[in-house]
Amino acid sequence: MHAEREKIRVNIHEGITPEGKEYGEQFTYSEISEEIYRASAKPSIWYFLGLGICVALVLAGVGTVAYLVMVGMGAAGFTPPIFWIHFIVNFVFWVGIAHSGTLISAVLHLFRSKWRRGIFRVAEAMTVFAVMTAGLFPLIHIGRQWYFYFLVPYPNQRELWVNFKSALMWDFVAVLTYFTVSLMFFYVGMIPDLATFREKAKGIRRTIYSILSLGWKGTDKEWRHYNRSYMFFAAFATPLVVSVHSVVSLDFASGVIPGWQSTIFPPYFVAGAIFSGMAMVVTIITPLRKLMKLEKFVTDWHYDHMGKIILVTGLIVTYSYAVEFALAIFSGNKYEYDQFIYRATGDYAWAFWLMVFCNCVVPLFMISKKVRTNVWLMFVLSIFVNIGMWFERFNIIIISLSHDFLPYAFGTYLPRWPELLITFAAFAWFFMWFLLFAKFFPVISIAETKELVPKPLRERGEH
Amino acid sequence: MKKVLLGKFTYLDDAEKVIDELLKVGYSKKDISFISPFPVEHIIEKLGGSDSPVKYSVFTGGVLGFASAIALVLITSLAYILPVGGKPVVAWIPYVIVMFELTVLLGSIFNLLGLIAFCRLPDIVLFIGWRPFLPSLTDDKFGITVSTDRVDEVKAIFERNGAEEIREYS
Known part of the structure; x- marks a missing residue:
């Protein structure tokens, strides 16, 4: 076991294996195609168990939404003053989760980072599924889902037009763009790998991969257009990383509620999004690499880099918390001051301190190289970060709404079962899509990993 | 009548030599196509540059x-x-x-x-197997296709440079 671990260990600074090979050098081309195809083709019993649990929870969630439609949103805990309840907490959390996928695939691609190659496909899939999850919550939250199309600007008999000065419309446009661009980026990146799968699969799977790969052959002309197109996608997606969560933060910052109206929100939210997204990548990829035997492809070298990003963004988030408090204390705004004192000492102090522990203390463990390269310890720490980031959104939304200007309007809140069930169902929805993706699609980029393998040259007499 | 010849290669330098020879004997870049499981920048450059419309x-x-x-x-x-x-x-x-x-x-x-x-996708003809293509070209081999009416000359170039397999399509 120890020997096996040593075999897959890659030097964390240079990406060098103990045998002196660079990451990628230890593979052959057909080994890469074969192992990644095998990982997708033969799931274990644990896979089906996990998928079954996810599907059951999703069905329960669908039933609960139907119940809310029948009896009204009051059953979900819609009580003054906390009308945004868990649903908007979940929306912001999942949009945040979506962020690191684009960071890894686009930003690190532009920087020609090598280590992204082992994990970027998983991160991109995570982005797409996280946005699909996030998008559910505004829909559920409006209560009358059949009026959702009111958000779409089109000439209509009501002679009404949407208000593009509203943060709600910015959100709609930003999230829609983010989802569409992420989906296209994800799909385009997969086309050459789907062609590899096409040649390995048989029967109906082959037909499906043939259609999805669009008849990709890998000619020099195709690669020429592909490389350029991929670079444009990366260039477009990079500002989106910054813009989408900035726009989401403006939902709050353009409001007047104490604890919301702050100019620090856009950078604070973007850092938090990357922080939580990267932690979610660790949470997902750790069991995945074990179940699908992908240890060779995702090594402690990758974990080290992911740990560094979590550490840095965690420090930015911690700094942002401190600045929020400093602004509240020194701004002279007594409502703002009162809000932050309430956060730390009031009814929800437990949620605040849980957030501080998970987001400010836990990432500090990652200063240690030993921690960053310990796969299962990273997995545990990433779960703490996920919990902490969910509670960050809980604190911003729930506590601010429960304690605004008038003591008369103050109120506390306890989630009710439909809300909790839908929250858990959302996690199940996300993981269900992820498990289906892992079963049918290449979870690691075949073509990009092959680029790392030394080119076979007759003169060198090797392959 | 022009035919398309496909040669399969294990070594990248063999494939590169074939491309050089084909260009030298007068084939245009349009007649030659290089197929690989991942982008090989210098060959893409050689056969038409890295720029794209x-x-x-x-x-x-x-x-x-x-x-x-x-x-x-x-x-x-x-x-x-x-x-x-x-x-x-x-x-x-x-x-x-x-x-x-x-x-x-x-x-x-x-x-x-x-x-x-x-990229002229989707390539429906490939689905039915009419295009010069081999499954291993998305895996671990390199391919070169040439549109030619001098079949023997191209075959000789392929063979001289270590082609593992040569196929002819009309």
């Missing part, structure tokens, strides 16, 4: 997105006057978000369309 389609999409965003926000603001938050009826600063997002959205959509169009 996809950029024009991206630019068109971006401009169209930006222009349609301006039209959308202007028309909607003026068609339904909604003075809110002390902002002017046509408030450019909040509209920057919409303009940015639609520029990116349409630029990306046109990027995908450009990619598909310039």
Whole structure:
């Protein structure tokens, strides 16, 4: 076991294996195609168990939404003053989760980072599924889902037009763009790998991969257009990383509620999004690499880099918390001051301190190289970060709404079962899509990993 | 009548030598196609440069997105006057978000369309197996296809440089 671990260990600074090979050098081309195809083709019993649990929870969630439609949103805990309840907490959390996928695939691609190659496909899939999850919550939250199309600007008999000065419309446009661009980026990146799968699969799977790969052959002309197109996608997606969560933060910052109206929100939210997204990548990829035997492809070298990003963004988030408090204390705004004192000492102090522990203390463990390269310890720490980031959104939304200007309007809140069930169902929805993706699609980029393998040259007499 | 010859190679330098020889004996870059499981930059460069007309389609999409965003926000603001938050009826600063997002959205959509169009995808003929292609070319081999009426000459070049398999398509 120890020997096996040593075999897959890659030097964390240079990406060098103990045998002196660079990451990628230890593979052959057909080994890469074969192992990644095998990982997708033969799931274990644990896979089906996990998928079954996810599907059951999703069905329960669908039933609960139907119940809310029948009896009204009051059953979900819609009580003054906390009308945004868990649903908007979940929306912001999942949009945040979506962020690191684009960071890894686009930003690190532009920087020609090598280590992204082992994990970027998983991160991109995570982005797409996280946005699909996030998008559910505004829909559920409006209560009358059949009026959702009111958000779409089109000439209509009501002679009404949407208000593009509203943060709600910015959100709609930003999230829609983010989802569409992420989906296209994800799909385009997969086309050459789907062609590899096409040649390995048989029967109906082959037909499906043939259609999805669009008849990709890998000619020099195709690669020429592909490389350029991929670079444009990366260039477009990079500002989106910054813009989408900035726009989401403006939902709050353009409001007047104490604890919301702050100019620090856009950078604070973007850092938090990357922080939580990267932690979610660790949470997902750790069991995945074990179940699908992908240890060779995702090594402690990758974990080290992911740990560094979590550490840095965690420090930015911690700094942002401190600045929020400093602004509240020194701004002279007594409502703002009162809000932050309430956060730390009031009814929800437990949620605040849980957030501080998970987001400010836990990432500090990652200063240690030993921690960053310990796969299962990273997995545990990433779960703490996920919990902490969910509670960050809980604190911003729930506590601010429960304690605004008038003591008369103050109120506390306890989630009710439909809300909790839908929250858990959302996690199940996300993981269900992820498990289906892992079963049918290449979870690691075949073509990009092959680029790392030394080119076979007759003169060198090797392959 | 021209035929298409496909040669399969294990070694990249063999394939490169074939391309050099073919260019030397007078074949144009258009007649030669190099197939590989991953992009090989220097060969792509040799057979036509790394530039791609996809950029024009991206630019068109971006401009169209930006222009349609301006039209959308202007028309909607003026068609339904909604003075809110002390902002002017046509408030450019909040509209920057919409303009940015639609520029990116349409630029990306046109990027995908450009990619598909310039790569001439979907290649339905490949599905039925008529195109010169072998499964191992998406795995661990390199392929070269040449459109030629001098079959023997091309075959000789392929064989001399270590082709593992040669196929002929009409």
